Amino acid sequence: MSADQPASARPPRRETVTGVPRSARRPPGHAPARSEITEQTSLGATYVRSLMRSQLRTALIALGALVLLVGSLPLLFSLPEVFTTSDLPSPAPFVWAVLGVVVYPVLWLIARWYVRRAERNERAFSKLVEGR
Amino acid sequence: MNQAYAVAAVTVVVLATVLIGALGLRISRTTSDFYVASRTVKPGLNAAAISGEYLSAASFLGIAGLVLLQGPEMLWYPVGYTAGYLVLLVLVAAPLRRSGAYTLSDFAEARLESPQVRRLASLFVVGIGWLYLLPQLQGAGLTLEILTGAPDWVGGLVVALVVTGAVAAGGMRSITFVQAFQYWLKLTALLVPALFLVVAWLGDDAPRARFAEPATFREHTSVRVDDTVRIDLDRPLRVTVTGTVDDRRHDREPVALDAGVHRIGAGTELGFPAHARVPQKAGSERTGASSWSQPLASSREEHPLYATYGLILATFLGTMGLPHVAVRFYTSPNGTAARRTTLVVLGLVGAFYLLPPVYGALGRIYAPELSLTGEADAAVLVLPDRMIGGVGGDLLGALLAGGAFAAFLSTASGLTMSVAGVLTQDVLPSRGVRHFRLATVIAMAVPLGLSIVTVDVPVADAVGLAFAVSASSFCPLLVLGIWWRGLTPPGAVAGLVVGGGAALTAVMATRAGLPADGWSHSLLAWPAVWSVPLGFLTMVLVSLATRDRIPAGTAATLARLHLPEDLMANDSTGVSGGARQR
Structure with a gap:
């Protein structure tokens, strides 16, 4: 998007601006989309909504991974009991290994993925807003 | 166990806490330093402080005791405590920091623009804080009693005095240093003896711990x-x-x-x-109830799958609403730092939780009689003496005793800090450092009094209760407040009261022994499975019914919660300032 297009396209808002010398250039990096957000226009709200939606999507993917990888474990552990087939090996060593060790790196990796993705979303949003 | 070593170790930990607190006092100059450490705590230091605060005695001693008693199923406790941080990170960490509020009550007021919601949230913060402080004080008494034979109120009093002193004197900045120090102390205190114990276990031909059958004595x-x-x-x-x-x-x-x-x-x-x-305790009687090792419900085995999911929901979702956890996020410089801090916390907490199960399994082999005497919590403390003995065993035991005391001190200081913060802002008449100090004394005096008056409040019940209540009240408030535009003040109030109230009533009813067994017992003892959805549902439905009460500033608030700080900060100086000057 190029500078000043959205702002000049909305004449009613321009009428309230008084006494600002034309020569005063806006500081660099001060893009119109940003003032749309602070002035809470419907366009600004749309910007915020888009960021929220992308962050929520990232959060839900991370939660989904948590539910799938960790939340399903109790069901998995109770399977041998359901079938009560005595020829199956005891699940105890598996339970120890998973709950005692494996689960922690898995949680950390999900978290690291989320942090990177969320920061990327924010960077992309900043670029969009500042029109660069 | 050699009492002199243990007393010396506890004294050293207490002195170190006071010293570091005093160091913070020299640095802590302004009111902002006092409350939020001027919001300049770096992720590494802040993460160590958060972890140090979070790993309470229930983690340091209780998990090993639970594993000793009931086997690897109990590992869901540490997994839940850790995963709670992942849920917190994903759903609330950065927006909570960006809300710019200091306590959960501040968040409620900023988001919903309603003093009523604020007061109700304050009530829950103080209530959950005291519920969590009470077992810390009682546990300290129990530990000191096991270690030195001192009367059981002494430990609680020592912890209360040290914590009140450190918090009142140095506020958040000194507490940040104290808690970061205590994380590393706790990790060292658990790691070093564990290495020696594992070597001793290998030298003993590595006997296997058996959980499927009753434990047996190895020798007379x-x-x-x-x-x-x-x-x-x-x-x-x-x-x-x-x-x-x-x-x-x-x-x-x-x-x-x-x-x-x-x-x-x-x-x-x-x-x-x-x-x-080793004889099993007869089922119905629960004597010596003051123990983390007691499962929340005696009928866990009746509906184990349901109970496990109850535990998972309470711990996964309850962590974000614990007052001492939430307050620490305000000390991060910005939302991005808050996220990175949480990532480090997940690593630190996860590393710590690798250790307690080792003690639990070794305790099952070498100290099985603890399940009979109701002192399973002491497994961590007695193992060095039991397996290594001599001066080495005494020294390792003393290290563990010091670590256990650090656990009481750090969690208790964090809780006192957050409860005192809420009391200063919402109960006492004017704000200021002097009132904060008064609030600190009150925040600690009430649970200390309760811990002396009420003798046998089961610790696990109190801790689990705090998690379940927090998951059913603050979790819906935070998640909906951050992600949903439609939340209204009446909806928030209704959800807090119905969700949190239902969880509280359910566990209280279990404590009173109302439904003795069967499904009704399991449902009440593990309320999170139904009380969390109930809280969410109430909040959503009442908000939808009162749609005209959506706060006017919702859009602006949500923009502030989700936009990166550099955008918001430049705006305030760039747009309004620029227009005025030119």
Whole structure:
């Protein structure tokens, strides 16, 4: 998007601006989309909504991974009991290994993925807003 | 266990806490330093402080005790405590920091623009904080009693005095240093003895811990029973008795006990032969209830799958609403730092939780009688003496004792800090450092008084209750407040009262022993499975019904919660300032 297009396209808002010398250039990096957000226009709200939606999507993917990888474990552990087939090996060593060790790196990796993705979303949003 | 070493270790930990607190006092200059450490705490330091605060005695001692008693199923506790941070990171960490509020009450007020919601949130913060402080103080008393034989109120009093002093003197900045120090102390105190114990275990031909069958004594063991217990024998047993069994006095006599229930009098000493099975406590009676090791419900085995999911929901979702956890996020410089801090916390907490199960499994092999005497929490403390012995065992035991005390101190200081913060802002008349100090004294005095008056509040119940209430009240408020535009003040109030109230009532009813068994018992003992959805549903439905009460500033608030700080900060100086000057 190029500078000043959205702002000049909305004449009613321009009428309230008084006494600002034309020569005063806006500081660099001060893009119109940003003032749309602070002035809470419907366009600004749309910007915020888009960021929220992308962050929520990232959060839900991370939660989904948590539910799938960790939340399903109790069901998995109770399977041998359901079938009560005595020829199956005891699940105890598996339970120890998973709950005692494996689960922690898995949680950390999900978290690291989320942090990177969320920061990327924010960077992309900043670029969009500042029109660069 | 050598008392002199243990007392010395506890003294060193207490002195170090006071010293570091005093150091913070020299740095802590402004009111902002006091409350939020001027919001300049770097992720590494802040993460160590958060972890140090979070890893309470329930983690340091309780998990090993639970594993000793009930086996690897209990590992869901540490997994839940850790995963709670992942949920917190994903759903609330950065927006909570960006809200710019200091306590959960501040968040409620900023988001919903309603003093009523604020007051209700404050009530929950103080309530959950006290629920969590009470077991810390009682646990400190119990530990000091086991270590030194001091009366059980001494430990609680020591913790209360040290914490009140450190918090009131230095506020958040000194507490940040104290807690970061205590994380590393706790990790060291658990890691070093664990290495020695594992070596000793390998040198002993690495016997396997068996959880599927009753534990057995490895050698002739004599056990002193401090509180009267009823034991249930499934096969006849020959023991040497000094004391009373089934109301008959014996003096170092061999006694043959039939299969069935027997009553062992307080102060009785039982001598078990090698390879005898450790008797199980008779089911219904829960004596010596003050223990983290007691499962929340005695009927866990009745509906284990349901109980496990109850535990998972309470811990996964409850962490974000714990007052001392939430308050720490305000000390991060910005939302991005808050996220990175949480990532480091996940690593630190996860690394710590690798250790307690080791103690639990070793305790099952080398100290099985702890399940009989109701002191399973002491497993971590007695193992060095039991497995290594001599001066080495004493030194390692002292290290563990110091670590356990650090656990009480750090969690108690964090809780006191957050409760005192809410009391200063919402209860006491004017703000300021002096009132904060007064609030600190009140925040600690109430649970200390309760811990002395109420003797047998089961610690696990109090901790689990705090998690369940927090998951059913603050979790819906935070998640909906951050992600949903439609939340209204009446909806938030209704959700807090219905969700949190239902969880509270359910666990209280279980404590009172209302439904003895069956599904109704399981449902009430593990309320999170239904009370969390209930809280969410109430909040959503009432908000939808009162749609005209959506706060006017919702859009602006949500923009502030989700936009990166650099955008918002430049705006305030760039747009409004620029327009005025030019």
